[in-house]
Amino acid sequence: MKSCSRFVRAVVALTGLVAHSTAAHAQQPRGLKVFISVDMEGLAGVVTSADVSSTANGDYQHFRKIMAGETNAAIEGAYRAGATYVLVRDSHGSKENLLPGDVDPRAHLLRGLSTGPRNMMEGIDSSFDAVVFVGYHAKAGTPNAILEHTSTGNVVDFSINGVSLPEGGYNALVAGLVGVPVVFVAGDRAVLEQIRGLLGPIGGVAVKEEINDAxxxxxxxxxxxxxxKGVEQAIRNRARARLYKMAGPYSMTLKVKQERPLYAGVQRIQQGEFTFSSPDLLEILNAFNAMK
Ligand SMILES: [Zn+2]
Structure with missing residues (x-):
């Protein structure tokens, strides 16, 4: 009896120790990391390719300010929802559209072209809690969309495992691969419908809609x-967002206007149409990037 109560005391002491260390751990905030990928075609007011081309004689300088404005709005929303770290990936063209001095200084800006398969998602890893898309556009061939295309003007369609994907679709797969959900998208009405069709009812803002090409x-x-407001709410509700994943092995079908040299292992089905299979999603994206 005596030894038993000593045992009980020992267990209580040990339990107390465990409870204490758990409480101490809970007091240390784990941090909330948000990844924001920003394209240009889906920004408010953008309607023509000259608006988003640094080499055209249009209003690019104006729209890169708008890009910074929508980026900063997303950053502010993230911080209001409790973010402790925000990475902004400039995701358009040369990836040198956001001027560093225009971006909210709390965020870290990843600018410039990167090597490797992640492209618009460069910098994502499993330490992030949520992904936000700003300035996104619908895939090539989408009706009633503004500046719809898939990565380059050359791609007619890009599908993985039979699912035709916009940029936001395969970028969501890259995030899903490391366990991070996409929680919000801003762009035209067409991209919102397209992304929600793939990912489910995530947060979003349709900043514009197409009316006969205008x-x-x-x-x-x-x-x-x-x-x-939308980003803040979407990040607060991030537990409801589901990961976008497909079961491997992965098989892509790529249709292009102009054929590029074959990537190793890619098979040509017919004029302008190619397939490629791999257990590795990033290898699929390597093939896509080489041949798009
Ligand atoms: Zn794009």
Missing amino acids: ALGMSPARAQDEIR
Whole structure:
């Protein structure tokens, strides 16, 4: 009896120790990391390719300010939801559209072209808690969309395991691969519907919609307001977002206008149509990037 109660005391002491160390751990905030990928075609007001081309004689300098405005709205929303670290990936063209001094100094900006398969998702890893897409556009061939295309003007369709994907679709797969959900998308109405069709009812703001090739949309200030509020809410609700994943092995079908040299292992089905299979999703994206 005596030894038994000593045993009980020992267990209580040990339990207390465990409880104490758990409480100490809980007091240390784990941090909340948010990854924001920003494209240009889906920004408020953008309607023509000259708006988003640094080499065209259009309003690019104006729209890169709008890009910074929508980016900063998303960053602000993330911090209001408790973010402790925000990485912004400039995801358009040369990836040198956001001027570093224009971006909220709390965020870290990843700019410039990167090697490897991740491209618009460069910098993502399993330490992040949520992904946000800003300025996104629908895939090539989408009706009633503004500046719809898939990565380059050369791609007619890019499918993985039979699912035709926009940039936001395969970027969500890259995030899903490391266990991070996409929680929000801003762009035109067409990309919102397309992304929600793949990922489910995630947060989003349609900053504009297509009307016979023209764009009807919110003012940039209103769009930024909606993005800030939407991102904050989506990150707070991130537990509801599901990961976008497909079961491997992966098989891609790529249709292009102009054929590129064959990537190792890629098979040509017919004029402009190719397939490739791999257990590794990133290898699929390597093949896509080489042949798009
Ligand atoms: Zn794009």
